[in-house]
Amino acid sequence: MDSGVLLPPGEPSTTSKPGGWPAALFLIAVEFVERVGFYGVQGNLITYLTGPLGLSTAAAAAGVNAWAGTASMLPLLGALAADSWIGRYRAIVAAGVLYLVSFGMLTVSSMVPPRQPQPAASPPASPPRAAFFYATIYVVALAQGFHKPNAQALGADQFPRSSPDSIASRSSFFNWLHFSMSWGFIVAVVALSYVQDNVGWAAGFGASWAMMLVSLSMFLLGTGTYRIAEQPRDRRALARLTEKLAATARTWTDRVFRRSAAMDDECLLRPKEQEGKGVMVKLLPIWMTSVVYAMVIVQVSTLFTKQGSTMDRRIGATTGLVVPPAALQSFVGLAIIASVPIYDRAFVPLARRVTKHPSGITMLQRIGAGMAIASVAMAVAALVEAARLRAARDAGLVDSPGVTVPMSLWWMVPQYVLLGLANVFTMVGLEEFFYDQVPDALRSVGLALCMSIMGVGNYASGVLVSAVDWATMRTGESWFSDNLNRAHLDYFYWALAGVAALEVLVFLYFSTRYVYTNKRELVM
Template sequence: MAIPEEVALLEDLVSDSVDYRGIPAGKSSTGGWRSAWFIIGVEVGERFAYVGIACNLITYLTGPLGQSTATAAVNVNTWSGTASTLPVLGAFVADAYLGRYRTILGASFIYILGLGLLTFSASLTIMGSSEQRNGDSAKPSFLVNVLFFFSLYLVAVGQGGHKPCVQAFGADQFDSQDPKERIARGSFFNWWFFSLSAGIALSIIVVVYVQSNVNWALGFGIPCLSMVMALAIFLLCRKTYRYPKGNPQERNPFARIRRVFVAAFKNRRLDLDQGQVEDGQSQTCESRLVGRDVEDAKALARLIPIWITTMVSMVPYAQYTTFFTKQGVTVDRKILPGLEIPPASLLSVIAISVLVSVPIYERVFLPIARLITKRPFGITMLQRIGAGMVLSSLNMVLAALVEAKRLRIAEEHGLIDKPDATVPISIWWFVPQYLFLGIIDVFSLVGAQEFFYDQVPTELRSIGLAFSLSAMGLSNFLSGLLITVIDWYTGRDGGDSWFNTNLNRAHVDYFYWLLAGFTAVAFLVFLFISKKYVYRRVDQVV
C-alpha cells in the first residue's frame, strides 16, 4: 500500500511496523507509552484472572475436592507447569501463522470459556456439598472432577496463547532502532511487572477473600469477568497499536532456519564470523541471507544453557502457591484483634514487595549502577538474572529456618499429632520470605523476560518470551517430580514423609534446604556460562 504523502511529511515512521490500516506506523500517532499502557492494562486484567485461580487452588483441591496435600501439590505443580509451558506453542502459532494480535484475540476467547466452565463446575460442587449434608457421597462425582480439570486446563491453553503475545506486543510498541525508545522499552519490562503486580495483589485480596468467606463459584466467576474486561480494553485501543510489518507466513522464521540445513547439505562452507559464504563465487544476496540465518540459529543455540540453568533456579517459585500456603493454614493468622486472614492472602505480600521494589530499582538502583558501570542499562541482563538466583537460594534458607521453628514450637506444645490445632506462632514470621520473592521477581523474572525477548531474532520475539515462561513451567514439573519421588522415598515402610498430610510430622524444611542447594549449584553453572556468553546486539556486549 502506498504511503500517503502528507503522513510521510508530517511525522517519522517506524521502519518495521504498520498501523491498523496497514501503512507504515507514525511515531507520533502510534505506539510508545500511550499504547503500551493500554496493553499493560490488558495484562493486569489477565493476571487478576489467572492469579485468582492459581493462588488458592491447593485449598480448593484439598478442601471441596478432597485431595491429599501431596496429591494436590503435584496437581497444582502440573497445572502451573502446563500453563507456563504452553506459551511456547502459543508463541509459535503467533510468530509463524496468525500474528500476535489475532493470537491474543483467539486465546482470550478460549480463556473466557475455560473460566466460565470453571465457575460452572464450582457451582456443581457447591450443590454436591449441599447433598453431603443430607448423607450422600463425601466427594464430588467423577464427572464433576472431569469438568473441573478440563476447565482448568482450558484456562491453561488460553493463558498459553495470551501471555507471551501480549507482553511481546507491548514491547513492540517501542522502536528498537530509536535509542530513546530502546531505553524506554527496558523500562517497559519493569513497569509492566509493577502494574501486573498491582493486579495480582488486588486479586489475592479480593478473590481469595470471596473464595474463603463467600463461595468458590463466585470466587471463580470474578476472574471470568476480569478477563472479559481485559478483552474489551484490548479491542477498544486497537487503532493506536503498532503491528509488525508483513504476513507472519511470509516472514516465517522457521522457513529461514530450514535454509541453513539446505546450505549445509550442499556442502557450502560458511564463514560465520564474516557472514560470508565461500563456494567459489562472489557473495550473493542469497548467500548473505543464509549467513544471517545461521547467525540467528547460533543465537538461539546460545540461549539453551542459560534457559536450562534458569529453569532449575526457578524450582523454589513453585512452593509459594503450595507449601507456603499450607504452612500458613497451621499457624496463628490473626493480624489484628478479631481479624484473621486466609493463608493465601500472604501472596499479596509478593505483589506489594514488587510495587515497592520496581520504583526503587528504576529510580535508585539503576542511576547508581549507571554511574558505576557507565552503561545506559546499568547492569547487563545476565547480571540481573544472576542476582535473582543468589537471592532465591538465600530465600530457601530463610524458609527452611522458619519452618524448622514452626515444627519446634509444635513439638514443645504437644501438637505433633494434632494437625487441626493452631501452632502458636504468628503468620508474620512468614512475611520476610514473601517479601524476598517480590525482590527476586524484579531481578530474576523480569531480567529473564527482557533477556529472552532481546536476544532472539525479531520474528521470534513471542517465542523468546515463551522461552522465559517455559522455564518457569518446566520448573513446576521438576518440582512436582521431586515431590513425588521424595514423598515415595521418605514415606516408604510406614515412615513419615517429608510431605506428610499432617504438616507437624512432615519435614518441608528439609525440602527447602535441598532447593537452596539446587539453586546454588545452578547459579555456579550459570556464572560460568554467562561469562562466555556474547550478546546478540552490539550495544549489549559486556
C-alpha cells in the same frame, strides 16, 4: 511495499500507529486486569484441590505443579501461532475469548455441591466432576498460552530499535509491566481468595470471569494506539523453528564451550547473521540453568500456602479477621511494587554512571543476582518451617493437625519478600533477555521460551515432590505428610536452597561465556 512480509488477515495496519509509551501504558493496564483474573484461579488452586476435590497435600501440590507447568509451556504454542500465522494482535483477542469460555465453565463446575459434605474434610469429588474441572482449568492454561507472550511482545514492540531511546525504554517497560502485574497478583490473592474462602468458589471464579471481560474490552478499546510490527505469514517458519529446537537438543553440549576471538569478531561484524544462526544453541545453557530458579518460585503457590494454613492467621486478637493463607502471596507482589521504582529510578541511573551501560547492568548480571537472592529465600523458609515444627511440638499439637499452631503467619513474610525481590532481578531480566536475543520475527517465541522455564520448573518440582514423598514414606513419615506437624518441609526447603546455590555457580560459568547478539550488551 513489497518486502515479502505480510500482516495476517484482520490484523490492524501499522500505518499511523504511534506506539511508544501511550500504547505501552494501555497494554500494561490490560495486563493488570488479566492477571487479577488469572491468579484468581492459580493463587488459591491448592486450597480448592485439597478442599472441594478432596486430594491429599502431595497429590494437590503435584496437581498444581502439573497445571502451572502446562500453563507456562503453552505460550510456546501461542507464540509460534502468532509469529508464523495469525499475528500477535489476533492471538490476544483469541485468548480473551478462550478466557471467557473457560472461566464461565469454571464458575459452573464450582456450583456443583459435593456428594457428602463434611465439616472436617471433603471426600474425593466424583470422577465426572473432577474431569470437568481439570478440563476447564487446562483451557484456562491454553488461553494464557495465547495471551501472555503476545501481549508482552506487543508491548515491547512499541519501542522499535530505530528509536534513539529504545534500549532504556524497553528495559523500563518490562520493569513497569511487572509492577502492574504485581498489583493484579495482590488483588487476586487477597480479594478473590477471600471471596473464595468466605463467600464461595462460584463467586470467586465468577469475579475472575468478569475481570477477563474487562481485560478483553480494554485491549480492543486501545487498538488505535498500538504499533503493530509486521510479522511473517510463512507457516513453514513453524517447521523450521521446530527443526532448530531438535537440532539444538542434540548439539548444544558440543558447541556451548566454543568461545574464541573469532566468534566475538563475527558477532560484532555480522549481528544480523548471528541472529538467525544457532540462536537456540546460545540460549539453551541460560534456559537450562534457570529451571532451578523456577522450582524455587513455584513453592509460593503450593507448599508455602499449605504451610501457612496451619499457622495463626488472625489480624489482632479481638478483630475476628482471619487472613486467607493464599493472601500471604501478596507480599511477593508488594516486594515487586516497592522494588521496581527503586530499581528503575534510582539503581539504574546510579549503576549507569559506573558501568556506562544503558540499563545499568547487563541482563545476565541482573538474572544472576536474583538467583542468589532466591537461594537465600529458601534458606529463610527452611528456618521458619523448623521454628513452626518446634512450636507445634512445644504445644503438644504433633498429632492434632486440625488445631492452629501457636505461631503467627507473619513469620513467613520475609521468605515471600525475598522471592519478590528475586523476581525483580531474575524474571524481569529473563523476559527482556529472551525478547532481545532472538530474531525480530520470533520475539513472541523468545518470550514463550522464557515462560517455558517456569513450565519446566513446575514439572520438575512436581516430579521431585512425588519422588521425595515416595522415598520418605518408605523410610518413615513422608516429608509431605498430610499432617504437616509430622512432615518435614524444612528438609525439602534446605535441599532447594542448596541446589539453588549450585545453580548460581553454574549460571555464572555460562553467563561469563555468553556472547550477546547485540553489541550494546557487550558492556560488562
